[in-house]
Amino acid sequence: MDYRSLSYWHDSVADPLDPRPPLPGDIATDVAIVGGGLTGLWTAYYLLERDPSLRITVLEKHIAGFGASGRNGGWCSALFPASTATLGRAHGPEAALAMRRAMVATVDEVGRVAAAEGIDCDFVKGGTLSLARSPLQLAAAHAEVAEALSYGVDDLSLLSTAVGGALGASFDPACARLHPAALVRGLARVLERRGVTIHEHTEVLDWSPRTVQTARGTVAAETVVLATEGYGATLPKSRRGILPLYSLMIATEPLSDAVWDDIGIEHGQTFTDFRHLLVYGQRTADNRFAFGGRGARYHWGSSIRPEYDRVGRVFEHLRASLVELFPQAAGAAVTHRWGGPLGVARDWHASASYDPETGIASAGGYVGDGLSTTNLAGRTLADLLTGADSDLTTLPWVNHVSPRWEPEPLRFVGANLGLTAMAVADAEERTTGRPSLAARLMAPLVGH
Template sequence: MGCALNPHADPHWERLSLWHDTVDTDWTPRPGLTGDVDADVAIVGAGLTGLWTAYYLAEADPNLRIVVLEAETAGFGASGRNGGWCSALFPASLETLAELADRDGALAQHRAMRDTVDEVVAVAAAEGIDAHIAKGGTISLARSRAQWRRAKAEVAEARRWGRDEDDVRLLDRDEATAVLRGSRTVGATYTPDCAALHPARLVRGLADVVERRGVTIHERTRVRAIAPGRAHTADGDVRAATVVRATEGYTAGLRGEERTLVPVYSLIIATEPLSPATWEEIGLARRETFTDHRHLIVYGQRTADDRLVFGGRGAPYHLGSRIRPEFDRDDAVFARLYATLVDLFPVLSGTRVTHAWGGALGIPRDWCASVGLDRETGLAWAGGYVGDGVSTTNLAGRTLRDLVLGQDTDLTRLPWVGHRSPAWEPEPLRWLGINAGLRAMTLADAEESVTRLPSVLAKAVKPLLG
């Protein structure tokens, strides 16, 4: 059968994602807010940032009155639609983090991210959340001479920071293809610090857990603005000493936050379940997540029910930071993803795609995620994960717990704490710049396929893309 890439070809097309379609939960919205209420902590957004924050606060102090406000339903956004990588990746480089603090601080952030992967796995197990987790690590293929140079440079840079083979290592062709048999593989890098999971099962399970701990979640309650001591909605206000912004890709919809984070779309396709013989041809026996060393990001995983989920960037940024349901689907991008997948794994030619979807992720101007609390106003925030949020949200939740409770800990001293990214440029400058950057990465990969050398274009635009 061919690839179903139009809304008439598959009954699942109009659903939010494969993950939403295969989670064992009741999607009936929880009751919305009706009138003003008082709380100790108000959290805006019931994605992973908001729910992890609620989880750790409720665990630390069961007497806290915690209210979570969600415009749709818990897990509606990127937390329930992402590629299912719980990794130690942080969007800013160690060099950037060292500039915020120092070398030790940058390495502390990296260690915290590595620990966070295990923390997510441990909490899911302890709380009985069956998120189909498999910690197989990540393999990043090098499929050209230029990509192989980048792979070797990445490992050499890791060694300069004191990161050893237990952190990241270089694989030759035979070692790489023993894990993942991608076409034209030259070698790869591998890190153990990633778990493949079912993100909607994680976020929905976490919502149930925090409710059992006494947290109130109001769904279908859109917050229009955040102010000191107050979260404003059309149905009433939540008055709280601490108000946490946990809105990520939807942040631009809040009054006064239009240039804080831009929503950039990442799109994903999922195949039908593949046969054991097909998986023998592909690999991923331990459900390793995978990518390659191209410039325009792609990512994939083998699901617990033996589908292949594959996503990537390339969808346009929309003028004015607009987010609309129709932006979740782009036939041209889906077709390119399918072509890329078949190029990687020719055995998949003709395999049916059962689900295709997308969603907005949040990008700060300097590509550096941050978390913090302004003690004068009581306004807290976390976000700007640039697509690396499944794990980073957990670190944010634990850090916000310590900040809200006034504790000085190793987490509150990490370099991303209190960082303030500059505002994005006004329109149409940011529309022009972001889309030019996305286009440049596509052209950079094309350039390398022709020249077989590292892209000159990619080097030129790298400072603009974080």
């Protein structure tokens, strides 16, 4: 496989992307980590901080950073897939606020580690602009800030801005722009220098307490960490535990500083708006738009295939949406198109879990908010596995159990109906100028 072709991030990362040696056969280790993305690598990083004597082995089907960890939008944010209000209703306001504060601190922790370890990933903390481009969206921005304040979240604010033709915006300072493939590949190199073994081109077939079966041998381990995110849907034991939902992206050619000055997006800033069918973007370090969004359908049986990464209809929608937001991008060539699956739990509630009786730990269900949440997962799992009594182990996502997804055809119908409903909601609001009934009906199903 040509790993450079996976995304703009893989194409531009200063790393040869050469696969590491696969598992040579049956081995024994202290901790076996299934998945070479950020969840697994951060867990290994913090486990070694707590106990440098641990033997840790990472097992990856392709290469480290092959999946969502290397292909995402590059938002290292304080967003958590379940909203603060949802967490407050389920766990109480204090727990919801603790989760928000932990996520805010996580953004700075990623930047701290990148700087300390010499990982050049273009980390710049510039915050997120959520643009309100209609009176209805402006009301949504006001409501978002008011709801946050009601839970004690006082760092969101309202701005008067004309960026993207907006009437205003909400601003969350707790977000950094970065190059995700540079982060995940750099972290893998740091771990290797510290003695972690990473076996790539090693497909995991199954796991059980203290054992992982791969296509190249069996790994015996006291602890097994499952860090597969959306790809967990391809394994029998977790097939209905996670739903792989595709998100696609485009990147433009670099634009001049003068054009960016006219656009009004600064280095380090990320942006979105208040539509229901999510879009997200950043100004890259080399002055491109990296812009993505939902719209690709869910595939029967939670299947994941390379051809699903590229859907012409969705790429056209993204290009049109980008130009609608920023007409200055109309003449910019699109140089890269890519996508991939992210992981969605049935209740849109991420979790970090550990069962000391079986020795099995897991984290995931980030719904696209994983670039930062994976770091919190790594620190949390490291505390759980080493028996540390910390503030992290009391957060409301610890040992949270989400319901399983319905069997087919209900899963197929429900997932794709949800995507359609979000597109309908946007059209409804543009037409009526009133909050969408479709969005209101779907809100409980998407973590709001």
